[in-house]
Amino acid sequence: MVSWEGLPDLGGVVDRVLATAQNGLEVLRYGGLETGTEPAPFAVVETRRMFKLRRYFPDEPSTGPNIVLVPPMMVSANVYDVTEHNGAVSILHRNGITPWVVDFGSPEREEGGLERTLADHVVAVSEAIDLIVEATGQDIHLGGYSQGGMFAYQTAAYRSSKNIASVITFGSPVDVLAALPLGMPAGLVAPAAEFLAERSFTQNLWVRDWMARTGFQLLDPVKTIRSRIDFLRRLHDREALLTREDQRRFLEADGWVAWSGPAIAELLRQFVAHNRMVSGGFVINGDLVSLTEITCPVLAFVGEADDIGQPTAVRGIVKAAPDAEVYESTLPVGHFGLVVGSTAGQHTWPTVADWVTWLSADGPRPDLIREMEYVESGHGGGVSLSSRITHGVGAVADAGSAYSREILGLLNSFQRTSIAVASESVRTVPRLLRLGQIQSGTRISLSKLMAENTRKHGENELFLFENRVLTHSQVDARINNVVAGLVECGIRPGQHIGVLMDTRPSALVVIAALSRLGAVAVLLAADADVREMMLLADSSVIVTDPNNLDLATAASDRVLVLGGGSGDSRSIEGADGDTIIDMEQIDPDQVEMPSWYRPDPGLAGDLAFILFSRSKGKLVPWPVTNHRFAMSAFGAASAAALTDHDTVYCLPPLHHASGLLTTLGATVVGRSRIALSNGIDPETFSTEVRRYGVTVVSYTWSMLAQVVRDPAFRINQHNPIRLFMGSGMSGGLWEDVCKSFPRARILEFFATADGSAILANVTGEKLSSVGRPLPETNPVEVAAYDIMRDQLLIDEHGYVRRAEVGEPGLLLAKARHKFDVNGTVLRDVFAARDRWEVSGHLFVRDADGDLFFLGSVDRVIKAETGPIFIPTINHALSRVTGIDKVVTYGIGEPGHQIAIAAVTLRPGVKADSLTATQLRVALGEFPSVLRPHLIRVVDEIPLSASFRPLSTVLLAEGLPKPGPRIWYRDEEGRYRRYTRTAAAKLDWAAAPVDDAIG
Incomplete structure (x- = not known):
């Protein structure tokens, strides 16, 4: 007898096989089952x-x-x-x-x-x-x-x-x-x-x-x-x-x-x-x-x-x-x-x-x-x-398991770190290698770098302005058109051409076009004596925009106008085709380029730009070769770690080194986008940062105070800004910027007028420090210096002595490129046959080797008790609660000068809220002889076009009269109200005030 118990239901098996076959055939024929x-x-x-x-x-x-x-x-x-x-x-x-x-x-x-x-x-x-x-x-x-x-x-x-x-x-x-x-x-x-x-x-x-x-x-x-x-x-x-x-x-x-x-x-x-x-x-x-x-x-x-x-x-x-x-x-x-x-x-x-x-x-x-x-x-x-x-x-x-997750997390972290380090090396090392290989005959210039970017990334965005976007290719085409216009106007390679324009795409294009032509761009400031700058730069032609036309025509007999719109409806007052030429009316396609024209001919040793600085109250030309430009541009791009992922908000005027060298130059080297602004106010800043996706903000002096110190300033806490880079920021403003942007850091640059030294506070950790020399730029030393006698100090071997840690001294930069030397060069300074360029600036080095700026030699206040350094006073007082701007100046004869610090208060802060105790605490780290003799509250401190506080008006007033908003330093270094009675007892209050320094 056969038992069927435990055997499968054969009928069910057959039905399952048939259903599988039927459904499978339907899937094969129609791609799936008919669901109805x-x-x-x-x-x-x-x-x-x-x-x-x-x-x-x-x-x-x-x-x-x-x-x-x-x-x-x-x-x-x-x-x-x-x-x-x-x-x-x-x-x-x-x-x-x-x-x-x-x-x-x-x-x-x-x-x-x-x-x-x-x-x-x-x-x-x-x-x-x-x-x-x-x-x-x-x-x-x-x-x-x-x-x-x-x-x-x-x-x-x-x-x-x-x-x-x-x-x-x-x-x-x-x-x-x-x-x-x-x-x-x-x-x-x-x-x-x-x-x-x-x-x-x-x-x-x-x-x-x-x-x-x-x-x-x-x-x-x-x-x-x-x-x-x-x-x-x-x-x-x-x-x-x-x-x-x-x-x-x-x-x-x-x-x-x-x-x-x-x-x-x-x-x-x-x-x-x-x-x-x-x-x-x-x-x-x-x-x-x-x-x-x-x-x-x-x-x-x-x-x-x-x-x-x-x-x-x-x-x-x-x-x-x-x-x-x-x-x-x-x-x-x-x-x-x-x-x-x-x-x-x-x-x-x-x-x-x-x-x-x-x-x-x-x-x-x-x-x-x-x-x-x-x-x-x-x-x-x-x-x-x-x-x-x-x-x-x-x-x-x-x-x-948790253990496996921990291992995976560690591996992932290691992988990310390794890739980040490798990526940074890939960006930075080629830049520094290229910078180190530059010789006097190397072809390099602003326009050549821009042309390289166009060939590699022509369709990427370059300029962002007024909600407009211009790609590398579009900007390159505009540069070439402007070059044709310049040639039509008779401009030739090597000629010094003034540029007086607001910070707009047209201004950057003009500067690049002059570079492409091989001419020298003379960067003019609207708030200075334009005619004097033209004479100092040996220039007779100005390229300007309609906004600055009046200033340009007052300073030059030949003015070329560019920007501000074009077309038949455009009207430039006074344009006569000779004295004033509207370049927007020139058809570049009709210009026959001469046989001598070669794009981007600039060599490293060629003069590329002329900026201006002040020495002893006078304008001084600041020549910048293509090599100096490259040093600043490549060094700044590396220090800021700029890439094509960055959008740099260019706020400084182009006639300032921060605008030309460490913003425009570094941005071009980094292939970053350049965002330009029409103004600096809290609403514009917040709007454009988020609209443009700004990751890096460039600045000069007190520029950012108008933003972060405005009570109405509001910005997304998750904004993309990672870095502020520039020069001249005071200690108090530095702290305010860090409070408003806790995830960003500040990169403070310093460059000497001749470009021989380029310093940067790369870590951003030390308040008011300018850091150390950028890689592949000239090494620097701080030489021992008798400030009151204006002479270097010699050691027992007859060489110049290096300044000790904490000792003020004169900054010297090693002269490595003979084709770049513009200033005084000393030989046999620290050792036999060495060569060092004299910067004319005083610094002090801390125990870590970081440098702090003490001012230029000609702007040190020379009091009876010794030198008083303006930048250190400005930084210290700027950190006092309620103080907005600070400017320090000296009056009197050298050796008997009186140091005066003028401050303005922030909106809503009353003058009587500032106390002598606050002033003493702010300056407490300085010996009493390094503190200002007088501290006064004023209603206004004028600013330059680059937002540098100016003491010109205050200097003209001479020694201030006693009053309730002024304090004097007593013999123990404490501050007391400057009354008529106190002034009568102070010997220096009656000192001559013919000479002044600010």
């Missing part, structure tokens, strides 16, 4: 070159709010209608919301589709919004999945939130480099993205739909393989498969479209390599845009297991859009599960409906949202290893 579901009804209400606009459920009246949904570039617009009942559009419709979807189509099938840029998509979404608002008369809610959400953010910023009730995104990264897919290091991905953007993706090289699908699946290969195995195992169970069949077919076949090459390149360059979603300053349709322009409410859906839109990257919207109310809703899903599937049907889309109702009809706040808080990268804000294991691998969940 129908897509939600829609009508295409508008067709344009870039998109079709769908309105879902068109036969039903639209009385409620409207939402526009934007797909990513690589995903079909049907992503919002994958399943019949749980699809986004159906759920929203059931909740009284009218859904609209922007359909970009498939680029390879659309006319011009493979030429589309990223900006084209943003402009298309903006046009769609206008169409819907015009049709409905209502503001809309704008939503987007993945990159579609990035488009939504960018569109809202591009429109300054006009007609947008809220922005809703699903797994859309903002701070892209904060958390990349699969934990890839930003230091490696950013340069790779830039390389691909520039070298690989064009309209002839694009990503096909199957490539996009494969790439998405490879981001989580375990999950992809497991899903396919699970599908095959259940192939016999049609009912079980049908519930997920629409979703599977969308992911496996129907849901993918191609990417156009230019759009990918722009995505990689702007939003991956440069991370400009968070820093600002990205370009849409020729306009500069920043997410800080978003002011409408934002709801971002975050996937705890999303390895594409990582939580940290998604939460970057908090710091990118500080003026928006930002909320989040978190789901335990991956990237696709945010918008499609059972969790999306139960959580995502009902929450979106509740959100829209809350904002549109004053309904209750949705239960599943909370205010978003930004978590800095590196603090657990990304997808954790446990989340990846739990939601992706499942079967090996216990592999993610």
Whole structure:
């Protein structure tokens, strides 16, 4: 007798095999199982070159709010209608919301589709919004999945939130480099993205739909393989498969479209390599845009297991859009599960409906949202290893122990550090090597460096001004046109040409054009004696802009006018084609270039620029060779670590060394963007920093006081500024800037008038220090110096003695390049046959080797008790609470001079709030003989064009009269009120005051 107990049901086995075969044949023939579901009804209400606009459920009246949904570039617009009942559009419709979807189509099938840029998509979404608002008369809610959400953010910023009730995104990264897919290091991905953007993706090289699908699946290969195995195992169970069949077919076949090459390149360059979603300053349709322009409410859906839109990257919207109310809703899903599937049907889309109702009809706040808080990268804000294991691998969940995570974290940290160090070396070492190889016959100049950048990165942005963007190629073309105009006006190589222009793109172009021609640019200051500067520079021609035309014509008989607009309607008063020539009326295409013209002929030893400084109250020309320019430019670029990821906000005038050498020069070497401003005030500063995406701010003297000390100054705490670089900042202002920008550092430069010494406080740690010489620039020494007698001090061997630590001395720079020597050169100084250039500036060195500026030799106040140093007094008093500006000057005969410090108070601070105790404490670290004899409060201290406090007016007043707002230093170094009685008892109060120093 045979027992059948325990044997399988043969009939059931046969049925399972037949069902598997039948279902498998259907999948092979049709690509999937027939589910019987129908897509939600829609009508295409508008067709344009870039998109079709769908309105879902068109036969039903639209009385409620409207939402526009934007797909990513690589995903079909049907992503919002994958399943019949749980699809986004159906759920929203059931909740009284009218859904609209922007359909970009498939680029390879659309006319011009493979030429589309990223900006084209943003402009298309903006046009769609206008169409819907015009049709409905209502503001809309704008939503987007993945990159579609990035488009939504960018569109809202591009429109300054006009007609947008809220922005809703699903797994859309903002701070892209904060958390990349699969934990890839930003230091490696950013340069790779830039390389691909520039070298690989064009309209002839694009990503096909199957490539996009494969790439998405490879981001989580375990999950992809497991899903396919699970599908095959259940192939016999049609009912079980049908519930997920629409979703599977969308992911496996129907849901993918191609990417156009230019759009990918722009995505990689702007939003991956440069991370400009968070820093600002990205370009849409020729306009500069920043997410800080978003002011409408934002709801971002975050996937705890999303390895594409990582939580940290998604939460970057908090710091990118500080003026928006930002909320989040978190789901335990991956990237696709945010918008499609059972969790999306139960959580995502009902929450979106509740959100829209809350904002549109004053309904209750949705239960599943909370205010978003930004978590800095590196603090657990990304997808954790446990989340990846739990939601992706499942079967090996216990592999993610804490010990393993710690090891992975250490390895990742080491990898990031190694890449950062290597990246910095790759940037810095070639610059310094090139600088060290420059000889007198080396061809190098400003214009040559700019031409090199154009050849390598012609389509990258260079100038940002008044919301306009100019690329390297556009600027290069403008330079060549100006060169043609200069030639037409008779300008020749080597000729000294005055430049009197405001800090605008035209001014930078003129300077570069003179360099390209081989002429010498004489940088003129509008607040100085222009005619005297022209005489000192042996120049007879001025290039100016319309704003400075009157000053130029008063100083020269031949003036060339450039900038300020062009065209037939342009009218330059007095232009006669001889004395005043309007260069904008010259057609460069009609200029026949002479046979002698050779672009960028400048050699290292050639004179490139003439700046001006003051010595003993007189203007002194400051000649700058191409080599001196290169030393400053390469050195500053290395010290500031400038790259093409930086946008440098150029505030100083170009006639100042900080404007020409350490801003323009360093920015060109770093291939950074140059942002120019029309003015310096808190509102302009805050607006342009966020609009341009400024990472580095250049300054001079007290320039930034007008910003950070204004009570109305407000700026996003997550602003992108990482560095302030310039010269002359006082100690008090330094502290205020650091308070306003705690994540930024200050890089203070110092360059001697002849350029022989270039110093920088690279660490930014020591207040008011100018640091040490930049690499590959001339070494320096502080020589012992008798300041009262103006002579170097000699040691027992007959050589000049080096100053001790803390001993004031004269700065000397080693003369290494004979072709660069402009000043006095001493030989056999510290050793036989050495050569040192005399700077004329006094310094003191601390125990660490850092230098502190004490002023030039001719600006030391020589009192009966010895020298008094102006910069140290200014720095100390500037740190007193309530003091705004400080200027120190001396009156009287050398050896009997009286040191006077004048201060102004900040707005709202009363004069009687400043006390003698504050003054004593501020100057307490100085011996009493180094403190000013008098300290006075004045109503105003004039500023130069470079924002340097001037003592000219105060000097003319002579010794101030006793009064309630003035203190004197007694014999013990304390400060007391300067009354008539006190003045009568002071011997120095009656001293002659004919000579003065300021």
